[in-house]
Amino acid sequence: MKIAILGTRGIPNHYGGFEQYAELLSVYLVKEGFEVTVYNSHDHPYRERTYKGVQIKHIYDPEKKIGTAGQFLYDLGCIMDIRKQNFDIVYQLGYTSSAVFNFLIPNRVTLVTNMDGLEWKRSKYSSKVQRFLRYSEKLAVxxxxxxxxxxxxxxxxxxxxYGCNSFYSAYTADIPGAYSVSYPERLALEPGQYNLLIARMEPENNVEMIIRAHTDLPGQQLILVGGTGTPFGKIMVERYGAYPNIRFVQGIYDKDEINSLRHFSRLxxxxxSVGGTNPSLLEAMACGCNILAHNNIFNKSVLESDALYFSDEKELQALIMGDHDAFFEKSRKNNIVKIETQFSEDHMFSLLKEKLIDCVS
Known part of the structure; x- marks a missing residue:
């Protein structure tokens, strides 16, 4: 079976959740005997034509030159190339800039779309863009x-x-084999003495709420890992970069390093708040982190009772200053069991593989 994966900047992962998912899934499917092609942006740092048995197609992506409109042109370029190929399945990650072109995908191809989160709820978008995203969601369906x-x-x-029967398939995570204190030490961090947030700098990730909860707590050091080049990220640095206990660190893509940072954090x-199962959350669970999560259905469906939840800054401050050692000792173990059973690659991807086979049978 021939499968194309599109909707990401490409593999190996140098950006975020969908890219990581595409990398793991494509490599897994190749091992299972599928022929897999992943579409990469032309300026992706990985320049080879194959990656661990996965075929790589580089398509021109003008996003860096012309902004958001470039995403649409990149997706259109991928779909136009798909029309020349002989794929059985096109696995589309997201829909925001591709759904308007889905009518161009040949009818002989089975289109499988991973819908991601509720993109139209993101406050970074204007009301006009939010209306478009609702429309795009309908087209994707x-x-x-x-x-x-x-x-x-x-x-x-x-x-x-939509009255459909969508198929549940979450991201996956593995339990790291080992951790090294040398990684936090490189950032002059003492194990167990810093709090950690790993996220894109976007309002819906409640970044500012988490930062503000720390500004009145000078004894609590907060490390934020994520690119600050976005408009919102720049605002956060401007507002809070001078606080001695607030420290912005750019994206870290070395798995051993980021997992060690997770493992040795205090909180x-x-x-x-608007996405589905986030891979970074699963990785925090796998690393045995003491997790404080925003109180919403997406996070609760994953963490269940094995996290402390907050809805506002005051609740979060109280949790930060509380003594929860007994709770976390239990929740860490429970979350690791979830990763080993519910969110393991073998479990989740084997179910998805069978679903993909069923889609074309």
Whole structure:
């Protein structure tokens, strides 16, 4: 079976969740005997034509030159190339800039779309863009032969709103083999003496709420890992960069390094509020982090009772200053069991593989 994966900047991962997912899934499917092609942006740092058996197609991506419109042109370029190929399945990650072109995908191809989160809820978008994203969501549902929901919260939303039967398939994570204190020490961090947030600098990730909860707590050091080049990221640095206990660190993509930072943190914050199952959250669970999460259905469907939840700055401050050692000792173990059973690569990808086979049978 020939499968194309599009909707990311490409593999290996140098950016975020969908890229990491595409990398892991494509390599897994190749090992299972599938022929897999992943579409990469032309300026992706990996220049080879194959990656661990996965075929790589580089398509011109003008996003850096012309901004958001470039995403649409990149997706259009990928789809136009797909029309020349002989794929059985096109696995589309996201829909925001590609759904308007889905009518160009040949009818002989089975289109499987991973819907990601509720993109139209992101406040960084204007009301006009939010209306477009709602429209794009409808188009994605209309043209897809199978919808994939990466959380039970997203599945419930899709099935209720559109009367469909989406397939639940979340991201995966592995338990790291070892951790090294040398990684936090490189950043002059003492194990157990810093709090950690790993996220894109976007309002919906409640970055500012988490920062503000620390500004009145000078004894609590907060490390923020994520690119600050976005407009919101620049605002956060301008507002809070001078606080001695608030420290911005750019994206870290070395798995050993980022996992060690997670493992040796005192508290780990997950403020995401509009997406599905976030891979960074699963990795925090796998690393045995003490997790404080924003109180919403997406996070609760993953963490269940094995996290402390906050809805506002005051709640978060109280949790930061509280003594929760007994709770975290239990929750860390429970979350690791979840990773080993519910969110392991073998478990999640084997179910998805069978679904993909079923889609074309």
């Amino acid at each position: 209309k043209h897809a032969d199978q919808l994939i929901a990466d959380s039970y919260g997203i599945k419930a939303y899709l099935d209720e709103k 780990y914050f997950h403020g995401h």
